[in-house]
Amino acid sequence: MTKQPTEKSRVLIVDDHPLFREGLQQMIDRDPSLVVCGEAADAVQAMEAINTLKPNLVLVDISLGNASGIDLIKNIKNQHDDLPVLVVSMHDESLYAERALRAGAMGYVMKHEPAKTVRGAIYKVLGGDIYLSERMASSMLVKFMKGKTDEPLSPLEILSDRELEVFRMLGQGKGTRQIAEEMNLTIATINSFRARIKDKLHLKSSTEVMLHAIQSFREGAEK
Structure with missing residues (x-):
């Protein structure tokens, strides 16, 4: 199990749905080792917030209104290579998880997962590990072992x-x-x-x- 940090880790939430940002903030702020340092509704706000707030972790949705979360992840990694990114999205992981990791994210968790799972994903990524659901991790492992599966997941x-x-x-x-x-x-x-x-x-x-x-x-x- 990943050891939890003793000091509060600063988390930036990037999502274009205010209600979801509020719920995610409440969940994170209940954790004694985490604190939400800021929020952003789009990619431009996200990059500005990263530069000014210096978060330890960025939570990113795949769809950000007029921008792509995948493109945002690439921009974050280009400018802040050591800043970990975790995708928290409603979009099916079988379609986006591998793309997110290729873009530079360190994990992918679905929005419908329970709070315990999301917190576990946050801690795993903060600890320097990659987080994927068991199903997605198994699918990707098969792809790597075979070089490529006979057919894509989608x-x-x-x-x-x-x-x-x-x-x-x-x-x-x-x-x-x-x-x-x-x-x-x-x-x-x-x-x-x-x-x-x-x-x-x-x-x-x-x-x-x-x-x-x-x-x-x-x-x-x-x-």
Whole structure:
């Protein structure tokens, strides 16, 4: 079991849902060894808070309104390589956990897990270890042992991080123009992403891409 630190570890919460930030803060502040040093609703606020508040750990959600948590993790690791990041998200770990670790996160825990599990993940990452659920750790171990599994855990694994982000936003019912604005990209670039998604997933039309996106992320939210 990871030894808990004697001094309070400073935790920064990055999530675009105020109610969840409040609940997570209450849970963390009840722990005598942890304290929430700040909150951020988006990637820009997160980077500013990291620079000013100097947290020991950052908790990051995958979807941050107009930004990707995966991109934020990459930015954090580029500028603060020794700062540990733990993803706390509603999005299915089978789709995002490996991507988060490749981006530089040290763990992934689902939002629906009990408080005891989330605290355990926090302590494990603070102790320098990687946290994954037992199911996800086993799946990744199989992949490493075989080099690659015969089939990915999800067909969406073949999408790049940016393609998956566009696909997720399509699943939320967002249009091409809105996605382009939120990702700070051109409409032509988003259309290019959509075309690559259609080809990679062997779908016949843009409508099928949209329907498949809605279905995929509705199922992920219900797990």
